[in-house]
Amino acid sequence: xxxxxxxxxxxxxxxxxxxxxxxxxxxxxxxxxxxxxxxxxxxxxxxxxxxxxxxxxxxxxxxxxxxxxxxxxxxxxxxxxxxxxxxxxxxxxxxxxxxxxxxxxxxxxxxxxxxxxxxxxxxxxxxxxxxxxxxxxxxxxxxxxxxxxxxxx
Amino acid sequence: xxxxxxxxxxxxxxxxxxxxxxxxxxxxxxxxxxxxxxxxxxxxxxxxxxxxxxxxxxxxxxxxxxxxxxxxxxxxxxxxxxxxxxxxxxxxxxxxxxxxxxxxxxxxxxxxxxxxxxxxxxxxxxxxxxxxxxxxxxxxxxxxxxxxxxxxx
Amino acid sequence: xxxxxxxxxxxxxxxxxxxxxxxxxxxxxxxxxxxxxxxxxxxxxxxxxxxxxxxxxxxxxxxxxxxxxxxxxxxxxxxxxxxxxxxxxxxxxxxxxxxxxxxxxxxxxxxxxxxxxxxxxxxxxxxxxxxxxxxxxxxxxxxxxxxxxxxxx
Numbered sequence: 020x021x022x023x024x025x026x027x028x029x030x031x032x033x034x035x036x037x038x039x040x041x042x043x044x045x046x047x048x049x050x051x052x053x054x055x056x057x058x059x060x061x062x063x064x065x066x067x068x069x070x071x072x073x074x075x076x077x078x079x080x081x082x083x084x085x086x087x088x089x090x091x092x093x094x095x096x097x098x099x100x101x102x103x104x105x106x107x108x109x110x111x112x113x114x115x116x117x118x119x120x121x122x123x124x125x126x127x128x129x130x131x132x133x134x135x136x137x138x139x140x141x142x143x144x145x146x147x148x149x150x151x152x153x154x155x156x157x158x159x160x161x162x163x164x165x166x167x168x169x170x171x172x
Numbered sequence: 173x174x175x176x177x178x179x180x181x182x183x184x185x186x187x188x189x190x191x192x193x194x195x196x197x198x199x200x201x202x203x204x205x206x207x208x209x210x211x212x213x214x215x216x217x218x219x220x221x222x223x224x225x226x227x228x229x230x231x232x233x234x235x236x237x238x239x240x241x242x243x244x245x246x247x248x249x250x251x252x253x254x255x256x257x258x259x260x261x262x263x264x265x266x267x268x269x270x271x272x273x274x275x276x277x278x279x280x281x282x283x284x285x286x287x288x289x290x291x292x293x294x295x296x297x298x299x300x301x302x303x304x305x306x307x308x309x310x311x312x313x314x315x316x317x318x319x320x321x322x323x324x325x
Numbered sequence: 326x327x328x329x330x331x332x333x334x335x336x337x338x339x340x341x342x343x344x345x346x347x348x349x350x351x352x353x354x355x356x357x358x359x360x361x362x363x364x365x366x367x368x369x370x371x372x373x374x375x376x377x378x379x380x381x382x383x384x385x386x387x388x389x390x391x392x393x394x395x396x397x398x399x400x401x402x403x404x405x406x407x408x409x410x411x412x413x414x415x416x417x418x419x420x421x422x423x424x425x426x427x428x429x430x431x432x433x434x435x436x437x438x439x440x441x442x443x444x445x446x447x448x449x450x451x452x453x454x455x456x457x458x459x460x461x462x463x464x465x466x467x468x469x470x471x472x473x474x475x476x477x478x
Contacts, residue, residue, distance in 0.1 A: 043434060044441040045456040049418050051360070051476055054204070056419040059457030072428075112202050113209040115268075115319070115421075117459045120309055121428075122225075122274075127311045128196060135197040150198040151212030151319040153270045154309025156426055156460025158433045166421070166457040170204055207357070265355050266362040268421075268472075273462055275378075275427075280464045281349060288350040303351040304365030304472040306423045307462025323357055 022106040028094070028141050036065070036091055038099040048100045053109070055100050055169040059117070060092035061161035071162040073154075074124030082118065082126075083133030085162035089116075090134040093167050094141070101171055110170040111138055111148040117155040117164045127152040134165055175259035181247070181294050189218070189244055191252040201253045206262070208253050208322040212270070213245035214314040224315040226307075227277030235271065235279075236286030238315035242269075243287040246320050247294070254324055263323040264291055264301040270308040270317045280305040287318055328412040334400070334447050342371070342397055344405040354406045359415070361406050361475040365423070366398035367467040377468040379460075380430030388424065388432075389439030391468035395422075396440040399473050400447070407477055416476040417444055417454040423461040423470045433458040440471055 021029075028035060039060070041047055048057045062069035062085035069085040071077035077085075093114075094105065101107040116131040118124075131152040138146035148167075157164050174182075181188060192213070194200055201210045215222035215238035222238040224230035230238075246267075247258065254260040269284040271277075284305040291299035301320075310317050327335075334341060345366070347353055354363045368375035368391035375391040377383035383391075399420075400411065407413035422437040424430075437458040444452035454473075463470050 043438045044445040044453065045420070046453045047455070049416065049453075049455045051416070051418055056455040056474070058455040059459070110202065110204070112204055114198070115457070117457070118309075122309055124309060125312050127309070132196045139197040147197065147199045147202075149200070149202045149209040149211040149319075151268070151270075151317065152311060153212070153317060156424075156428055156430060156433070158431060158458060160431050164457065164459060166455075168209070263355065263357070265357055267351070271462075275462055277462060278465050280462070285349045292350040300350065300352045300355075302353070302355045302362040302364040302472075304421070304423070304470065305464060306365070306470060321362070 022104055024105040024142060031140055033091060035095045035098060038095040039092060047096050050100055053171055055097065055171050057093055057096045057167045059164045059166040060089045061158060062088045062163040064088045068159055069162050070160045072119050072121060073130060074121035077162055079126045079129050082130035082162055086131050086133035087137045089163050089165040090137045093165060097169055107172045108169060109172050110145045112170055113149045113168040115166050116152045117157060119157040119162050120154040124154060127154055175257055177258040177295060184293055186244060188248045188251060191248040192245060200249050203253055206324055208324050210246055210249045210320045212317045212319040213242045214311060215241045215316040217241045221312055222315050223313045225272050225274060226283060227274035230315055232279045232282050235283035235315055239284050239286035240290045242316050242318040243290040246318060250322055260325045261322060262325050263298045265323055266302045266321040268319050269305045270310060272310040272315050273307040277307060280307055328410055330411040330448060337446055339397060341401045341404060344401040345398060353402050356406055359477055361403065361477050363399055363402045363473045365470045365472040366395045367464060368394045368469040370394045374465055375468050376466045378425050378427060379436060380427035383468055385432045385435050388436035388468055392437050392439035393443045395469050395471040396443045399471060403475055413478045414475060415478050416451045418476055419455045419474040421472050422458045423463060425463040425468050426460040430460060433460055
């Protein structure tokens with residue numbers, strides 16, 4: 020049985036990855052009432068980690084594709100938190116996005132749009148979220164890391 | 173009709189800007205019950221974006237002035253979220269502040285005090301908040317970006 | 326009277342520091358219902374601030390020790406927020422960890438494990454949290470800064 024949101028993700032030509040297992044003594048998500056906190060998801064796809072530094076080894080377009088990978092990983096965690104039923108997602112509330120970049124790079128928002136645009140494509144209005152997008156130095160040399168707060172039913 | 177908080181802001185010689193429109197597929201704020209999440213507000217004033225890098229092109233005092241601009245932009249978003257009535261703001265709960273700076277710069281807290289001090293001047297005790305202040309690389313070369321969680325009635 | 330959690334911390338050979346006083350017009354924590362937001366705690370111990378930059382002046386192991394200091398400082402704030410009774414802590418919900426590092430450093434997660442591992446050692450399952458770990462430039466040259474969201478009874 021595939022829900023409406025997952026059907027829509029398939030229509031968009033994408034597939035949810037498996038929810039990544041915890042890498043240490045932390046967990047991929049914590050549920051507090053109907054609020055779901057998802058740990059920072061680094062950019063990865065079926066080929067592995069998406070590495071790179073914006074302003075150096077990666078274009079803004081490539082960064083946006085990496086941010087879209089984070090969106091899929093976030094939704095995979097939401098699905099896991101909802102017992103497999105992604106249709107229980109009520110709202111993407113807030114994302115904090117970190118972009119691996121040089122000190123001179125200024126297009127963090129365009130990079131993170133790769134995540135935000137996909138969430139709205141996949142979820143409609145409930146995909147619209149508050150957000151911050153800043154440059155940072157990221158684990159393992161990943162291009163993007165995004166954490167999120169979600170409302171679930 | 174101007175509320176008490178806005179009257180106080182005027183007494184302090186400041187004016188709320190217009191709440192900035194969403195720049196992409198994200199929104200300036202999301203309301204979840206009585207919790208309000210406001211997107212990262214970059215430093216800007218009536219002349220436009222406040223650009224600069226602390227430890228390089230900008231002094232700590234100039235950075236604090238930029239952080240005060242973020243405080244005004246945050247309050248402008250809170251006002252919009254409250255249907256124009258800033259007196260519905262119950263508490264500034266938590267700020268996360270990002271300061272555009274060189275790797276050697278260490279006065280992020282003094283910079284962010286420009287925001288924190290103004291919020292307490294304008295709001296009194298309900299302006300006192302939990303906070304983190306760190307250095308990062310910021311969109312468009314802005315000097316400061318601050319996001320916030322607020323409690324509203 | 327010492328509670329179970331503090332007894333366990335003592336068994337682990339550690340002592341809670343005094344909760345650090347507010348350094349400016351912000352506060353160490355804000356309580357919103359049963360949700361507790363604790364301000365970013367920079368790495369410090371009985372000798373003072375733990376300074377350093379990962380990938381330069383500090384090893385990953387030293388960074389993990391600094392992150393453990395942040396865990397103790399966070400718990401000290403939780404204790405203060407709970408009127409001195411750390412057993413009122415229900416769950417560590419979410420940590421955001423910033424590691425002072427060079428642009429080439431990639432082991433932020435291993436550094437932050439110093440905090441996460443200690444929380445689980447001290448608190449058991451209620452110490453398991455959602456988390457993000459990224460590199461940044463930190464106040465005063467501190468090695469690590471960690472903020473947290475906690476659930477309290």
